[in-house]
Amino acid sequence: MTKINMVQSLNRTLHQIMESDEKVLIMGEDVGLNGGVFRVTEGLFEKYGRKRVIDSPIAESSILGVAIGMAISGLKPVVEMQFSGFSYLMMHQLEGNASRMRTRSRGQFTVPLVVRMPYGGGIRALEHHSESKEVYFAHTAGVKVVIPSSPSNAGLLLKAAINDPDPVIFMEPKRSYRSFKENVSDDNEKITLGSAQILKRGDDITIISWGAMMRDTLKAVQDLEEETGFNPEVIDLLTISPMDTRTIVESVKKTGRCVIIQEAQKSFGPASEIIALINDQALMYLEATVKRVTMYDVPFPLFGRELLYMPSIEKIKRAVLETLNE
């Protein structure tokens, strides 16, 4: 067991998979010699060379388009969008092709590729480097959207994503890249895509989050446990789409209360989807309205104000207390 951060965990997984599976290939902007701007692909170029670790031209649309062709040809491309803010140029390849190739070819062609991208705020970055737009991708049928929250689940989820036979958008919360370390085991632990993880079992309230918000959520929960002695159930979504509806619904039926913490802007996000799900399947079990703590519907503020706009430990605590007392 070694204590490592999320970047190291992702890097370690990529090294392991490149070693064990010759069909895996890395491609993206500055992923080779530079090891990626966040160093997630560090050391791969030196070890596997430019044929399997490709510094691509700056062309996000073609990075995905070429990866689709590579995937159909039998490879398993793991491509990087340098920042999620640059990924919108690949949308037509995602919506128009990656997501539909299986359907369109009636199963003849599949696209087993992974698009990795750092996303999210709170790191004092420039414009376009802080957004959480998981919903853009989640709104595309035929594409899976995965978001790890810790060093230990990041590597396992990336492995599962690479081995998945369908396209996976793998969004890496860059605020959590180096913010904490964990013991990451070397054994054959597995996480299945599409499964949420219950981090804490409890009866009083269901608290759901994902990505970088998981950390703040757990801190808020810890504070409240000490202050109030309440007994919450905490769920880490891990896969945004397709969502693990069963885990959510069973938990809410048990607790009757729910708060969702979403880094993305408020309207039309995964939190809205979770509320709709509860409305469909657990409405009669509710003892309080379901609350969400989110960003606002404004273009992501520049870093001078970003923390005022993002969910915070204080905001989460307030929402949980209000829901408990309703």
Place this chain on the structure above:
Amino acid sequence: MPLNIIEKFSISYMQILDEKGNVDPELEPDLSRDDLLKLYHYMTLSRMVDSRMLNLQRQGRLGTLPACTGQEASFCASVLAIKNTDWFAGSYRELGGRLMRGDSLLNLLYLYNGFEEGSYNYENNRTLPISIILASQLPHAVGLAYGSRLQGEKDTVALVLFGDGSTSEGDFHEALNFAGVLNAPVVFLCQNNQYAISTPRKLQTKSATIAQKAIAYGIPGIQVDGNDVLAVYKSVKDAVTRARNNEGPSLIEAFTYRMLMHTTADDPTRYRDDQEVERWKEKDPLKRFKIFLTNKKLWDDKKQLDLENELKQTIDETVKQFESKNDFKPDAPFDYVFEHPGSTLEEQRMDFLENLKKETEND
């Protein structure tokens, strides 16, 4: 049957002022004394501001910054070649050019300290804001140029700047093609600074030059010494003249070098060697321009010292002013989302302010 050559192409390279300060009198553009001095002023200002902002960043007083040192001839001389009534669009590596268009150091400091207040304050409102998404500003320039022409402005052109990395994006190719088809009065100026973060130009395209990409779109293309103010000015001026005369768009490749890092988050020692950087120091645009001005009896050591002192004082005062401002309105990000925000956003602004109040009360 033998193959017949049906088209032939070539690409020219232009240099007027070489590294040693020698000038080609046949090509030397007709620039007034005032214009030459203005150019030198802004290039020097740009260099000094770049260096000062990098210092502030290292001290934690600014966020991530792009560095512009070494490319002053490309972005200043090109901007000098257009009028205030022309459109200017760029990316994020044309500091001196933006200052010439009327942005201020104070605003740049606010911007790079993460406040929206600094993102747009041009005296010249025919200047688009900084565009971080590569090549996205190129189609805008086509639309600006065509749009102004269609609305009766017979003289207006658009100048758009971008880097070598941007030429791999679809938007670059689509904009050049579109401009050609519309015969839009646009000047595309590529600052080829040899690197897109770590990726060298040769991994960006197999083409020998970026200029030759113009050929495919049926428009003129030229490569110029991007560290030579006179060559940049003349090539842009010629392209602007063609555009004004309804002769359509042009592509100029300004061959230059990014002397420092991509941004302060980047470490260039990982991917290029010091000797290469040293070789480019010899080609410094300011150094040779100073020799040129000195030879013209327009410049001397005393003037240099006075200018540096004057600019340093202005920069010092501006930094002081920047650091004394602490009254940024918390809900400003709501201000410019829509002209008519509607109930959702109005409710959210109230919720935001209420939350803020609760937090202040708790403190």
